Amino acid sequence: MMKARLTFLGTGTSLGVPIVGCDCRTCSSTDPRDKRLRASAFVEYGGLKILVDVGPDYRTQMLSAGLCSIDAILFTHDHKDHTGGFDDLRAINYVGRQVAEIWCEDIVLQSLKQAYSYIFADDKYPGVSEVSIHLIDENPFIVYPLDRSRRLEWERNTGYRYLLPSGELVPVGNPLDKAERADDPLFEGNCRGIRGNGVEIIPIRGIHGQLPVLGFRFGNIAYITDMSAIPEKEYEKLKNLDHVTINTVSYRHHHSHFSLDEALEVAARIGAGHTWLTHLSHSFPPHEEFSKELKSLCKERRIPSVVLPAYDGLILE
Ligand SMILES: [Zn+2]
């Protein structure tokens, strides 16, 4: 089985931790592991760089993880804590001069079209994000390395493009432009045809309250967030994992997320080597205390997996 490497870019619930204005024990904790941005993950798999969800903390997350070029962006579902950074994908167009390659379900696309109608307009304002959409469902799909020969549509339409590093606009094809292109490895001509082997990703269907959502399996790691139920047949896709992430927001029953007890039941059922809890809220105690509590709960219930809270920046491999 091909191995993946997953970095948690955000492990917090929709308001993040700390919550603005809250002075509870967890929100006041000085442990950096209690500072949780909105849920997102960066996965390196088969030589590809894959981002799962683009929430409102996207910019901060990309900067702190030192990321720029991304081959594929996957969406789990269309809630704003997972899609709120969509406009900021312009940086991929601007710096990498690439179209952002998005993989999502049709229900997510329809919602993005409503929320960001200007990005999907026929006659776009120059500089508006350029995205390319690949529709998926719960069947396995293949993602490919970023196609670096693709030109930004608005550059073609307007005849202008950004000149880095100044950011000013120059006409495509002027001498200055050509001079820069000659030694720019990202640019068309130098990279045309780079399109190596793709990698297969297995989506996991989940239910988030009433909403169908997707998790994703990358070889030995599965990333599950924002679920309150997993249909029986999907457990087939979750066998023999080194790591799985599972969302929980509270000790109590929640209409659209697993409670802690439910998350532990799912962890026991999947039986991965490690289970990492994510999408955590301030209703859980600070990290150290919560980790100890989970260890004793797992021992008590004989859960065949090491269950721990994830934290921002944690790397699984
Ligand atoms: Zn969420």
Ligand SMILES: [Zn+2]
């Ligand atoms: Zn709080």
Ligand SMILES: [Zn+2]
């Ligand atoms: Zn959600």
